[in-house]
Amino acid sequence: MNIRRMEKSTWIFIIISLLLFIVPFIVTGRSMQFTIIQIFIFAIFAMSYDILLGFTGIISFGHVMFFGIGAYSTAVIMDRMDATVMSFFVAILIAVFIAVIVSFIVGVLTLRLKSHFYAMLTLALAGLFLVAAEKWRSLTGGNDGFTFRLPEILRDSHNLYMLCLVSLLLFFFGLRRFTKSPFGRVLMAIRENEARTESLGYKVLHYKVIASVVAGVVASIAGVLYALSLRFVNTGVFATDLTIDVLLMTIIGGVGTLVGPILGAGLVEFAHHWLSGLSDVHWIFDRWIILYGTVYILVVIFFPLGIVGTIQSKLTNRPVKGLQDNRKAVGK
Amino acid sequence: MDLIISLTVNGLATGMLIFLLAAGLTLIFGLMSVLNFAHGGLFIWGAYTGVWSFQMTGSFIVGIIVAIITGLLLGLVTERLIIRPVYGNHIQQILITLGFMLVLQEFIKVVFGPDQKAVFPPEILQGSFLVGDIVLIKYRLFIIAVGLLIFIVSSFILKRTRVGLIVRAGVMNKEMVQSLGINIKLVFMLVFMVGAGLAALSGIMHAVYSGVIYAEMGLEFSILAFIVVVIGGMGSFSGSLFAAILVGLAQAFMAYYVPALSLAVNMLLMTVVLIFRPQGLFGKE
Numbered sequence: 001m002n003i004r005r006m007e008k009s010t011w012i013f014i015i016i017s018l019l020l021f022i023v024p025f026i027v028t029g030r031s032m033q034f035t036i037i038q039i040f041i042f043a044i045f046a047m048s049y050d051i052l053l054g055f056t057g058i059i060s061f062g063h064v065m066f067f068g069i070g071a072y073s074t075a076v077i078m079d080r081m082d083a084t085v086m087s088f089f090v091a092i093l094i095a096v097f098i099a100v101i102v103s104f105i106v107g108v109l110t111l112r113l114k115s116h117f118y119a120m121l122t123l124a125l126a127g128l129f130l131v132a133a134e135k136w137r138s139l140t141g142g143n144d145g146f147t148f149r150l151p152e153i154l155r156d157s158h159n160l161y162m163l164c165l166v167s168l169l170l171f172f173f174g175l176r177r178f179t180k181s182p183f184g185r186v187l188m189a190i191r192e193n194e195a196r197t198e199s200l201g202y203k204v205l206h207y208k209v210i211a212s213v214v215a216g217v218v219a220s221i222a223g224v225l226y227a228l229s230l231r232f233v234n235t236g237v238f239a240t241d242l243t244i245d246v247l248l249m250t251i252i253g254g255v256g257t258l259v260g261p262i263l264g265a266g267l268v269e270f271a272h273h274w275l276s277g278l279s280d281v282h283w284i285f286d287r288w289i290i291l292y293g294t295v296y297i298l299v300v301i302f303f304p305l306g307i308v309g310t311i312q313s314k315l316t317n318r319p320v321k322g323l324q325d326n327r328k329a330v331g332k
Numbered sequence: 333m334d335l336i337i338s339l340t341v342n343g344l345a346t347g348m349l350i351f352l353l354a355a356g357l358t359l360i361f362g363l364m365s366v367l368n369f370a371h372g373g374l375f376i377w378g379a380y381t382g383v384w385s386f387q388m389t390g391s392f393i394v395g396i397i398v399a400i401i402t403g404l405l406l407g408l409v410t411e412r413l414i415i416r417p418v419y420g421n422h423i424q425q426i427l428i429t430l431g432f433m434l435v436l437q438e439f440i441k442v443v444f445g446p447d448q449k450a451v452f453p454p455e456i457l458q459g460s461f462l463v464g465d466i467v468l469i470k471y472r473l474f475i476i477a478v479g480l481l482i483f484i485v486s487s488f489i490l491k492r493t494r495v496g497l498i499v500r501a502g503v504m505n506k507e508m509v510q511s512l513g514i515n516i517k518l519v520f521m522l523v524f525m526v527g528a529g530l531a532a533l534s535g536i537m538h539a540v541y542s543g544v545i546y547a548e549m550g551l552e553f554s555i556l557a558f559i560v561v562v563i564g565g566m567g568s569f570s571g572s573l574f575a576a577i578l579v580g581l582a583q584a585f586m587a588y589y590v591p592a593l594s595l596a597v598n599m600l601l602m603t604v605v606l607i608f609r610p611q612g613l614f615g616k617e
Contacts, residue, residue, distance in 0.1 A: 059426055113610050116367050116422055120562050121606045123555065124599040131596040240551065244430065251427060287442055293435035300428045301417050 013259075017169050024161045033157050034229070039269045040164040041225045044171050046249040046261030048218035053247070054256030055179055056211045057191030059115060061243055062122030065129045066103060066216040068238035070095040070223025075148050075233035076139060083149040088228075095220045103216030107209035123240065130238035145234025154228060164225055168262075171218055176258055178214065187211055191256075248296050254306025263308060268292070334465050339584045345472035347580025348479025349538050353553060354560040354572040355482065356530035362567020363503050364520050366415055367422055369429040371531050372554030373436030374410070376547060378403045378532025379539040380444050383451050386536070392454035396536055403532025406436075407525035415524065437550040448546040451539045475537055482530070483573055490569065499523060531557075559602045565615025575613060 027033060045067055052058050073095035074088075081087035110121045133140045140146075153159055178184055186207050189197040198204045227233045236242075245268065253264025275288035303310045353375060360368050378399040386395025414432050418424040452458075457471045490496035502509045502516045510516045538553075539545045560579055564571030579598055586594040593600075605613065 057423075059423060109607055113606065116426060117562065117606055117610055119426060120558055121603060124559070124602045124606075127555075127599040128596055128603070131599070134595070135592050240555075244434070247427070248431070286446075287438050289434055290438045290442070293431045293438065296431040297414065297428055297435070300424060300431065304424070 013172070017165075020165055021162075024158055030157060033161060035269060035273045037157070037161055037164050037229050039266045040161075040168045041222050041229060042246065042249065042265040042269060043262040044168055044225070045219055045222035046246050046253070046265045047171060047175055047258055048215040048222065049246050049250050050255060050258055050261045051175065051179070051187075051211055051215040051218070053250055054254075054258075054260075055184060055191060056187045056208060057194075058111070058208065058212075059119045059247075060122040060212075061119045061240070062106075062124070062126030063215070063219055063246065064238055064240065064243040065122075065126040066099050066219035067223040067226065067242060068126075068129055068133065069098050069102060070220035070225075071227040071233050071237040072133065072140060072223075073098060073220075074224045074227040075146065078150065079146065079148040083151050085151050085153060088151060088154065092221070092224055095224050096217050099216045099220035100213055103213045104209065106216075107212040108205075111205060111208045111212065123243075126238060126240065126243065130235060130240075133235045133238050140233075140235070143235050145232060145236075147232045150228065150231055160229060164229070167221065167225060171221070172258060172262070175214075175218070179258065183207070183210075188256075248292070250306075252296060252299050252306055254308030254310070254312075257306070257308045257312065260306045260308035264306070335588075337466050338468075339588055340581065341468060341472055341476075343581035343584030344577060345475045345541070345580070346583055347577035348476050349534060349541060350556065350560055350580055351479050351573050351576035352482060352530055352534035352537060353557045354564070354576050355486065355569070356527035356534070357557045357561050358564070358567060358569055358572045359486075359523055359530070360527040361561060362569070363499055363523055365422075365503075366419070366524070367425045367429065368410075368415070368527075369426060369554050369558070370410060370414070370432040370436060371527075371557050372550040372552065373433045374403055374406050374528045374531040375535040375538075375553045375557075376440055376545070376550040377406055377436060378535030379545050379549070380440055380449075380535075382532070382536030383449065383539050383545060384444070386451075386454075386540075392457070392540075396533065399532045399536035400529045403529040403535075404525045406532070407528025408521070410528065411521050411524040433550060433554055437547050440547040440550070444547075446547065448544050451543055451545060453540045457540075471541065475541060478537065482533075483569075487569060556598065559598050562602055562612055563605045565612025568612065568614040571612060571614025 023036065024033060027036070048066075049060075049063050052060050052063065074091040077087055077091035077094060081090065106122065106125060110118050110125075113121060134143055154163070179187070186197065186202055189200075189202070190204055190207060194204055223237060226237065249264035249268050250261045251264070252260075252267060253262065254260025271288065271292065275291070276286070279286045299306060305313060353371070356374070357368060357371050360366050360371070381402040382395040382399030385398040386392055389395075410432065414428055415425070418428055453471050457474055460467050460469045461473075462468075490500065498509065498514055498519055502514075502519055506516055556579075560575045561572055563578065564573070564575030579601065582597045582601060583594060586597045609615075
């Protein structure tokens with residue numbers, strides 16, 4: 001029964017993915033295409049966050065550091081080397097390499113801490129990256145950032161769309177497989193009850209570190225695509241606001257579902273695009289974050305599973321269980 | 333020598349300001365185990381309403397009183413609407429208060445406009461004393477005095493009075509205190525309000541100190557407050573005083589000697605403390 005349902009959902013995802021390939025032929029407006037590309041990029045970023053928050057149950061406030069690492073690696077490499085596809089691949093390799101190293105070190109140093117200390121420490125580390133990007137002017141151009149050239153083939157917004165879509169699909173199906181693997185099951189066990197998982201003989205820290213490396217690498221690739229889509233980079237890619245954005249996308253869409261973050265990214269980016277467009281009508285739309293924050297608060301209180309999670313639990317008749325702080329229960 | 337003394341006074345003043353902010357958070361976290369990321373939101377609301385009424389009436393005291401009242405009222409609303417549904421669940425507390433922080437920050441822009449505002453200190457606190465060759469700015473001395481006063485009064489209340497006894501007992505065993513006929517929910521609500529009031533007081537004091545206020549200060553100071561509380565040890569009152577002064581002094585000296593690092597100094601301090609002593613300098617295991 002379970003296998004059948006899984007297959008059905010896989011089919012649905014494949015059909016939706018195929019439909020997405022047709023979209024750029026229908027939606028030809030540049031700004032709309034750009035918005036959709038941004039959605040794909042943030043969907044990848046949000047999925048990587050979901051691996052941490054939704055599947056392993058850890059809150060990071062510094063996830064943006066990997067995004068920024070990806071963006072800056074691309075920008076610096078494309079700026080220093082020739083604008084060829086080859087150097088783009090070099091950029092990806094370097095982005096992944098740095099992300100692996102940083103996420104490994106950060107993970108080993110910090111994942112032993114309790115949830116809120118971990119959150120604060122990652123926040124501090126991301127802050128250090130931001131300061132470094134501002135101060136290391138010879139490399140990053142400081143706060144103003146810099147533009148860079150792209151190879152001919154990536155300059156076309158159509159090709160860029162396809163590249164982002166293919167990456168999104170690859171990561172979606174890849175991470176879906178990852179979370180359904182025995183490894184992913186252990187991560188979920190850690191989320192549900194860390195002490196019990198440990199007493200069953202799993203080395204919780206190892207699993208958490210690997211989860212954070214996977215999330216870091218995926219976020220770094222999202223950063224690569226982000227720099228690519230803007231052909232520009234500045235210190236904004238290390239800003240805490242981005243972490244908060246991606247956190248909200250994941251929560252609103254549904255933690256621990258992978259589809260949820262994609263949906264959340266879509267909703268948030270569209271709302272942003274559409275509501276700031278309305279600011280000519282009434283100034284209140286400039287302050288769309290109020291609406292966004294209120295919706296988010298209501299979601300945390302009433303639908304802790306997010307949109308997708310709530311629908312899923314309705315369909316499968318499972319009891320609703322939000323994000324629990326299992327560490328505290330263990331401590332007592 | 334003169335330089336070191338004036339840097340120290342600067343650092344102490346900044347530290348005391350940070351202490352006022354962190355003291356509220358320490359109360360809220362240490363006593364109620366609530367992770368309140370909306371603390372900076374209460375801080376800017378104190379700053380804006382305080383400055384507004386200060387400029388309207390021309391009296392700094394009215395400004396301070398209005399700020400504190402705003403803080404208390406907002407604290408009441410926050411506790412009722414935001415914190416109550418998520419008592420005892422840290423992850424949800426982090427998530428929900430962060431959202432509320434954003435809402436508070438945006439509402440500032442709706443009510444007071446999105447631009448920066450300049451603030452000038454009241455006449456009586458403008459200018460400075462000259463002791464030997466050392467310039468002591470009056471407002472900084474005023475901040476240090478207020479900070480010390482708050483520290484002494486709140487330590488006294490917590491340690492020596494019946495109210496403090498109830499609060500500390502409530503932290504140790506909520507059910508027991510409840511069964512002795514004390515409305516612990518009400519007590520916790522009042523503690524939260526006092527914490528929020530302290531944040532608002534810190535807001536107006538800081539607004540006059542820095543001379544400019546803007547809405548984005550909210551998130552910055554939420555984070556700063558947490559950094560200080562983490563360094564000092566969650567829930568330790570003297571710990572947060574110590575950590576606040578440490579951060580203040582580090583900022584003052586770094587800004588003078590190593591300006592490139594001054595932005596990162598808080599983060600560096602917290603990183604070192606968390607890695608080597610995760611419970612904080614004064615925290616209990």
